[in-house]
Amino acid sequence: MRETIVVMCLFTFFGCNMPKEKALVLEYDNIMIYTDLSNRLEKGPNDTMVINQITNFFVTDCVRPGFKVSDRSSISFSRINTFKSNCSTAKIDIGEIGSLKEKQRYVNDKSETTNLSFDIHKFKETIVCNYKEKDESGLDILSLLYNEINSGNHIKKPTFINGEDDTTKIVFYNHLFLFTDGYLEYNTKSGSSDFYFSQPQIEKVREYCKTNKIAPDEAIKNNPDFKLRPLKSENNKYVRLYIMETYDRGLNEQKGTLKNTGDLSDNNILRLVWQTWASESGFKGFIWKQMTKPSSLPKDYIKAMIIR
Numbered sequence: 001m002r003e004t005i006v007v008m009c010l011f012t013f014f015g016c017n018m019p020k021e022k023a024l025v026l027e028y029d030n031i032m033i034y035t036d037l038s039n040r041l042e043k044g045p046n047d048t049m050v051i052n053q054i055t056n057f058f059v060t061d062c063v064r065p066g067f068k069v070s071d072r073s074s075i076s077f078s079r080i081n082t083f084k085s086n087c088s089t090a091k092i093d094i095g096e097i098g099s100l101k102e103k104q105r106y107v108n109d110k111s112e113t114t115n116l117s118f119d120i121h122k123f124k125e126t127i128v129c130n131y132k133e134k135d136e137s138g139l140d141i142l143s144l145l146y147n148e149i150n151s152g153n154h155i156k157k158p159t160f161i162n163g164e165d166d167t168t169k170i171v172f173y174n175h176l177f178l179f180t181d182g183y184l185e186y187n188t189k190s191g192s193s194d195f196y197f198s199q200p201q202i203e204k205v206r207e208y209c210k211t212n213k214i215a216p217d218e219a220i221k222n223n224p225d226f227k228l229r230p231l232k233s234e235n236n237k238y239v240r241l242y243i244m245e246t247y248d249r250g251l252n253e254q255k256g257t258l259k260n261t262g263d264l265s266d267n268n269i270l271r272l273v274w275q276t277w278a279s280e281s282g283f284k285g286f287i288w289k290q291m292t293k294p295s296s297l298p299k300d301y302i303k304a305m306i307i308r
Contacts, residue, residue: 024168027308028095029062029175030156031075034145036180037130038137045245046292047179050301051077051127054177057302059120063094065107070100072170076154077123079130080144080178087129092119140186142195142277145178146231155235173308174239174284181247182270182288184228194229199249201226202269209264216263220272228273230280240285240307241278246270247291 033051055075059065062073072095079085097103109115148154156172184197205226209219220226248267250259258265271288278286285307298304 024166025171026072026168027171027173028072028074028156029058029306029308030073030172031058031062032148032154032174032176033075033077034080034148034176034178035077035130036080036139036141036178037133037135038139039134040181040183040247041131041134043181043247043291045179045181045247046294046297047245048127048131049294049297050244050292051177051179052124053297053299053302055120055123057306058092059116061303061306063107063116065116068107070103071095071107072172074156075123077127077130078148079133079135080141080148080180081135081139084135085130085133087133088126090123090126092116092123138185138187140195141178141180141184142228142231143186145176146233149176149235149239150233155238157235157238172238175242175306176239177242177244179244181245181249182243182267182274183249197228197270197273199266202266205269205273206260206264216269217272220269220276226273227280228277230277230282232280232282236282237284239283240287241283242287242289242305243271243274244289245291246288 031054033054035047035051058073058075062075063071074091074093074095076089076091076093078089079087082089094103094107097106106114107116110117112118155174158172159170161168161170183199184195186195187193205216205219208214208223208226209216212219246267248258248265250266251257252259260266262268267290274288275286287305287307289305292301
């Protein structure tokens, strides 16, 4: 009887304190690339170099052929305005491939034309095709971006796979790269300027800061006239924005100097306006990058930037 009681006590003690098996979490990346092909291209941004690095990152750090057994990552490319384009969009979604065997063949096999290597080559060709064309200036970039996020299946959300003994959580990191100079120059036919923020508005912020002796971040935060109308969406909370290759029109390219420097430069004021809009619209995160130089583009530029 005594032995039975001891065994029951031990079972009770150790059974209640045994570590519970944690749910398995699988993480994948969903990379979306959008580009504004307006007259900003005349300034010679290095979009294609950076986009090629994003594409290479997708292969080496997301799909990882030869190392990763199964992947569900995806990458897509589109100009922000596809209505008048003669070029297609591009997408590679490893998660859409059926069986594990098919997925492994697609990722690792280089002998056929229906594999990852071939599709990456076609993906880059699509980018080259699009950059040979040019859009009109004054696109409604923010509304077009909003429509992309909330239409189709561009955004990937967490899902769960329930097994007999455990649950697997599938997590996707949605990285949205937008290539634009940062100036927003769209007016509606009715005259609305909800999504217009260019040099006249920047100058108003600058003068307000000088007159009131406050920093631009404080001026923008507390003054509705210096803000863009938020575009809120349930999907935004899954998306991290990367605004790439932004430009300052106050730059004297011959002298390499800015008309306005520091906190009151065009680029910094635009960054703060975009950042406020992204925060008030409910995006997961926001990163702003100025135009790069080919000679100073680090090999790990994208890898060091990506946040999961």
